[in-house]
Every structure is written in structure tokens, then in C-alpha cells.
Amino acid sequence: MTALLEIRDLHFGYGATPSLLQGIDLTVQRRDRLGIMGDNGSGKTTLLLLCAAVLAPQRGTITCLGQSVVAGQFQPAVGVVLQHPADQLIGATVAEDVAFGPENLGCSPPEVQQRVDQALAKTGTSHLADRMPHQLSGGEQRMVAIAGILAMQPQLILYDEPTAFLDQRSCGTLIEFLQADTTPGLIVSHDPAFLRRVCTQIFLLESGHLRPLAL
Ligand SMILES: Nc1ncnc2c1ncn2[C@@H]1O[C@H](COP(=O)(O)OP(=O)(O)OP(=O)(O)O)[C@@H](O)[C@H]1O
Ligand SMILES: [Mg+2]
Numbered sequence: 001m002t003a004l005l006e007i008r009d010l011h012f013g014y015g016a017t018p019s020l021l022q023g024i025d026l027t028v029q030r031r032d033r034l035g036i037m038g039d040n041g042s043g044k045t046t047l048l049l050l051c052a053a054v055l056a057p058q059r060g061t062i063t064c065l066g067q068s069v070v071a072g073q074f075q076p077a078v079g080v081v082l083q084h085p086a087d088q089l090i091g092a093t094v095a096e097d098v099a100f101g102p103e104n105l106g107c108s109p110p111e112v113q114q115r116v117d118q119a120l121a122k123t124g125t126s127h128l129a130d131r132m133p134h135q136l137s138g139g140e141q142r143m144v145a146i147a148g149i150l151a152m153q154p155q156l157i158l159y160d161e162p163t164a165f166l167d168q169r170s171c172g173t174l175i176e177f178l179q180a181d182t183t184p185g186l187i188v189s190h191d192p193a194f195l196r197r198v199c200t201q202i203f204l205l206e207s208g209h210l211r212p213l214a215l
Contacts, residue, residue, distance in 0.1 A: 002066040004028045004156050004184055005051060005078075010060035012043075012050060020046060022208030023060070028156065028184055035195030036188045037213070038205035044188040045083065047205065048158045051186065052080045064156065076105060079154030079185075083161045085141035089133035094125065094144050097133050101152035119151040123177060139170025146177070157185040163194050 005028040012021040020043040028034060038044050049055045051062060056071035063069060064077055082088050091097025098119050102112045120126040123143040128136060133144060142162060149157055163171050171194065178187075178198040189195050195202050196215055203210045 001030070003063075004030060004032075004065060005186075006061075006063045007051070008061045010047075010050065010062065011058050012046060012055065013058065014046075017041075017043075019208055021050075024208075024210050026203070026210060028186065030184055031182075031200065032184050033178075033199050034186050035199035035202040036186060036205055036210070037190065037192060037195065037202060038188075042205045043208070044205055045160055048080065048160050048186065048188060051158055052078055076152065077155040079149035079152055079157045079183075081142075081146055081149055081157065081159045081162060083164055085138070085145035086134065088145050088148065089141060091133060093129065094120070094131050094133055094136075094147075095129040097144065098147045098151045101148055105152060115151040115153070116147075119147040122150060122181065123147040124173060137170075138165040139167065139173065142166060142170065142174065143177070150181075150183075154183065157183045159185065159187040159189075161188055161190065163189060163191055 007024050007026040010021055010024040013019050036044055050057055053069050053071050053073055053075050064075060089097050091100055095116055098116045099112050102115045120129055123146050125143050125147055128140060128144060133141060162174060166174060175197050187195060187199060202213045202215060204213050
């Protein structure tokens with residue numbers, strides 16, 4: 001069966017860190033949610049940005065559902081939840097924000113409404129529909145950002161440090177959501193206990209390489 005995401009011999013670096021990723025191989029199958037840990041600066045966010053077609057590999061390939069991932073080209077199959085939710089909340093209200101994705105995918109108004117209602121319900125944020133996103137708490141913003149991605153119905157979701165800035169209660173809400181939602185993907189986090197609860201496998205990114213860790 002075609003993998004959802006397939007990374008082969010991926011190399012990437014920036015000017016000051018030319019050999020950040022030195023041959024990454026990773027496959028995400030339909031039931032996989034893979035956790036990625038690693039020190040600050042080890043390249044975790046960079047790896048997600050490569051998978052999200054924001055950056056281009058210097059060597060190697062990334063394919064999503066058998067199609068080559070081309071930097072700069074929109075990939076409707078891949079949703080990305082950024083580390084800072086405020087970076088992806090742009091609507092005047094929560095409902096408008098969550099509607100933005102399906103509207104841009106060309107969904108009809110009733111379909112948009114249905115997707116917004118579903119995404120808000122799944123993330124436990126229906127009561128926030130009329131609020132202004134920038135006035136929400138960090139935990140509320142995180143769940144609304146996830147709702148915005150869900151409304152686009154991606155086949156794969158990439159999360160960059162989703163527990164950052166969350167207190168224990170909000171973390172619990174996020175864990176409950178992730179345990180109920182079966183969308184496969186990647187989760188970058190510094191919290192091994194969190195990853196163990198929501199991932200099928202965990203990897204460590206170190207010195208440019210990924211290696212599996214015991215769950
Ligand atoms: N746009 C950029 N230009 C130059 N260097 C960059 C750029 N983005 C990241 N870097 C550098 O690449 C390295 C990896 O950064 P990245 O953000 O991928 O790390 P990370 O593993 O996500 O770290 P953290 O745990 O702190 O979020 C760092 O040394 C960083 O300074
Ligand atoms: Mg990062």
C-alpha cells in the first residue's frame with residue numbers, strides 16, 4: 001500500500017548549520033502517528049517544514065501518497081499545526097478562522113458550515129465560535145488552531161510542539177483529543193510521557209539522524 005509519507009535519504013542544512021539533517025529515512029503508514037524528540041536546534045521543526053513543502057531538500061526525496069512533495073506547492077493532504085498558534089489564527093472570529101481553510105478549498109457554504117461545526121465539536125471549542133482568536137488563552141488557541149486544520153480534512157497532520165505553553169489541564173484536553181482522533185502524522189515534542197500516550201512509535205533526532213526509541 002502507498003505510504004502516506006515517505007522520506008528517503010533526506011539531507012538539509014542552513015548556511016550556519018550546513019549538515020543539519022544527514023540522511024533521514026522515515027515512513028508514515030495509515031495507522032502511524034510518530035513522535036519525534038531531540039535537543040533544541042537538532043532540526044525537528046526544519047524536518048516538519050520539509051514535509052510541509054515549506055523548505056526544499058538538498059538531497060533525497062519526500063513523497064506524500066506517492067506524489068513528490070514540491071516546495072512551495074500547496075498540499076491539501078497535509079495539515080500543519082505550528083508551534084505558536086497565533087501564527088496560524090487569522091480570522092476575526094474563531095468560526096471565521098476555522099472556515100478559512102474549507103472556503104479556500106472551494107467547499108460550498110453548507111459544506112463549510114458543516115466542517116466548521118464538526119471541527120469545533122471535535123476539539124471541544126464550539127463555545128468559542130464567536131470569540132476573537134487573539135483574545136483566547138494559549139490552550140484555547142491551540143485547540144482552535146487544530147480545528148482549523150481538521151476542517152481541511154487532511155490525511156496527515158504534523159504537530160510542532162503541541163504541548164508548548166499548555167498547563168496540565170489543557171494538556172489533558174489535547175491528549176484526549178489526540179487519543180480520539182485517528183488522523184496519522186508526526187508530532188514533535190520535548191515531552192516523552194506525552195508522546196508515549198498519543199504516538200505509535202517515537203524517534204530521536206540527533207546529529208542529523210533519526211533513530212527509534214523504545215516506547
Ligand atoms: N531560517 C533559518 N535560517 C538559518 N538557520 C536556521 C533557520 N531556521 C532554523 N535554523 C537553525 O537550524 C537549526 C535547527 O533549527 P530547528 O528550528 O529545526 O530546531 P528544532 O529542533 O526545532 O529546535 P527547538 O527544539 O528549539 O524548536 C538551529 O540551529 C537553527 O538556528
Ligand atoms: Mg522547533
